[in-house]
Amino acid sequence: MATLYHGKMAAIYDAMYQTFVDYDEEYEFYNSFIQEHNCKSILEIGSGTGNLAKRFKEHHQDYTGLDYSESMIAIARERNNNVTFIQGDMRDFNLEKQVDAIIITGRSTSYLTTNEDINETLASLFNNISDEGIIAFDFIDANRFIPYINKNQKIIHQAQHEGINYTRESHWETTTADNFMVDWTAKYYTNLNGKKDLIADDFSTVRVFTLNEIQLFLYINNFEIIKTVDRKTYAYDTYVIVAQKKKS
Ligand SMILES: C[S@@+](CC[C@H](N)C(=O)[O-])C[C@H]1O[C@@H](n2cnc3c(N)ncnc32)[C@H](O)[C@@H]1O
The missing domain is CATH 2.20.25 (N-terminal domain of TfIIb)
Structure with missing residues (x-):
């Protein structure tokens, strides 16, 4: 993983990305899916330095953050009292209770470099999301x-x-x-x-991924795509996918 997320570099990341990314807009964007599907509990994976967490907390939503990097979590905790942040790996995590929405923001999917990483992540999402819940994530368009x-x-x-x-x-x-x-x-x-x-x-x-690859990974892992958004972010062209567990 990028050394940028460790030690003092996490603070440099935080300083720079706050001007790169419009986190108010980012919050509105992901929250629109959450509201559309009436999701009450939210897990953000790759919660980083807690910039979205701050917005979810300000809106009194039931939010939990999960990130691999202790240094990123330390900054996120400093920014957000009384918010739960879990140190964990998106490829293998188990929440005590399933949530209604899982979002993976800021192109954190770029760190899933092998097909195994992606399948393991989607399996973890499947196990931790409620039946009517949604997952939403972005990826860089190859x-x-x-x-x-x-x-x-x-x-x-x-x-x-x-x-x-x-x-x-x-x-x-x-x-x-x-x-x-x-x-x-x-x-x-x-x-x-x-x-x-x-x-x-x-x-x-x-x-980086092609849209077809992601569609196929979701299909194999029993997710149904309900929305695909073509979205430019500060430096990259991305797609955002919203999906649900396949109805049996
Ligand atoms: C580009 S940053 C995005 C952070 C935040 N979402 C934002 O937009 O500012 C990617 C984040 O993903 C986290 N990350 C990378 N691989 C991970 C994994 N396997 N499980 C959980 N978090 C991971 C990194 O520690 C980092 O905080």
Whole structure:
């Protein structure tokens, strides 16, 4: 997994993503599915530094966060008193009680790099969601992402948080040995008085998906798609899928 989610880098992630991502809009977007299906209890997987948790809490919803990284959870807890965050792996978790909605946000599905990872995750979702409940998750669209990174060798994102200017320079290499994977090198800088200082250097391998692949994974794992949304986010073209357990 990306080193970005560990130790002091989790705080850098938090600072940068707060300007990349409009979390109010992100909350409204996922909450619309939750309301549409009258879901009372919500699990967010890849809850990160708790930016969506904050919105769910402000709206007095029954929300739990789950994330792999202790450092991300530590920041999420600091931001949100009285919210439950579980350290866990989306590929293998068991809640005490099934929930009505499970959301996987912020392209956290990119870390499911093998087919086994995806099948295990969908099996865990199946076991932890109620019969009428919904799952909703996004993924990076391989068909648009791969041509984009082939055209753009260096992709720069800038952010400002609490008076500090940040730059991220990303470079992606496509590897198709197993699936559609990308090796992502990212360098993070602060820019102060015209001086650029490297503060973090991150490397991770992530997976991008075609829509057909995801449709088939859901079919095999007994989910029925009820909505597919073509959605641009701050840097990527994604699809968002809303699905339910197949009715027997
Ligand atoms: C790109 S961040 C998104 C965080 C948050 N949803 C947001 O939008 O700011 C991906 C998150 O997924 C978490 N993650 C990665 N693999 C995971 C796994 N197998 N199980 C649970 N969480 C995982 C990381 O620790 C990280 O917090």
